[in-house]
Amino acid sequence: MDQGTQLLLILVVLLVLFLLAVIVFVLFSVFMKRKNSLLREQIETEKRYERAIAETQIEIREETLRNISWELHDNIGQLLTLAKIKAQNIEGGEEMIEVAETIGTGLNELRALSKSINPEAINGQSLIYSLEQEVNRFNRLKYLSADYELLGDAVTIDSKVEIVLFRIVQEFMANTMKHSRASKLEVKVQFKADALEITALDDGVGFDSENLFEKGIGLSNIDKRAELIGADAKISSIPGAGTQLKLIYPLE
Known part of the structure; x- marks a missing residue:
């Protein structure tokens, strides 16, 4: 075999190898593109599934609160109304007048509580208004002094998200009343750029925040609720130094 033939054979072999390399590269590229596409579809499917589960959980919780609200308003409210009427009709002087007034005050607060946990009642309200009303309700109870502060320019947020944010703060405030023995509560809402x-x-x-669940404080569900709407919730507390909730919801 002469030198020219050998050179031609080498060129043919190199060309074949090059074509094989190109084919392998193209096939690999197509495979990786398809793989990435499938991964993206899988991630999107998982996200849609998680969103569906989150919305279902929110709906179940709100339906439970709606039923509780109706029970408070219809059943317990009627009993208190009847007790108030009977107290007013009993001849007992100033003492019975005070009893009737106390029952009346309790009835009004029961109605306010019923409204604050009823999704239908707060669905048409803004988060800002709902928090203001909740702070006012706490002050009327005279159990502690509650302050509210709004900073920044408010922006529109999805109503379902607002309800979950309100529920998180509401749960924290309820646990403050039940467990903290606090004399003061501060709630600050700040709208930032992002x-x-x-x-x-x-x-x-306060309490040991590292043992939140074990202490039975009732705040361990806050993280789960925050996850449902893509928010970040952090509870920090030191025994003897109070408790703080910092809730951050990203704005698009």
Whole structure:
């Protein structure tokens, strides 16, 4: 075999190898593109599934609160109304008048509580208004002093998200009343350029935040609720130094 033939054979072999390399590269590229596409579809499917589960959980919780609200308003409310009427009709002087007034005050607060946990009642309200009303309700109870502060320019947020944000703060406030033995509660809502930041702080006895679930404080569900709407919730507390909730919801 002469030198020219050998050179031609080498060129043919190199050309074949090059074509094989090109084919392998193209096939690999197509495979990777298809793989990435399938991964993206899988991620999107998982996200849609998670969103569906989250919405279902929110609906179940709100339906439960709606039923509780109806029970408070229809059954317990009627009993208190009847007790107030009977107290007013009993001849007992100033003492019975005070009893009737106390029952009346309790009835009004029961109605306010019923409204605050009823999704239908707060669905048409803004988050800001709902928080203001909740702070006012706490002050009327005269159990502690509650302050509310709004900073920044408010922006429109999805109504379902607002309800979950309100429920988180509401749960924190309820646990402050039940467990903290606090004398003061501060709620601050701040609209920033990229996020809504809500801070709730009490001056109560505090607790070891590392053992939140074991202590039975009732705040361990806050993280789960925050996850449902893509928010970040952090509870920090030191025994004897109060408790703070910092809730951050990113704004698109």
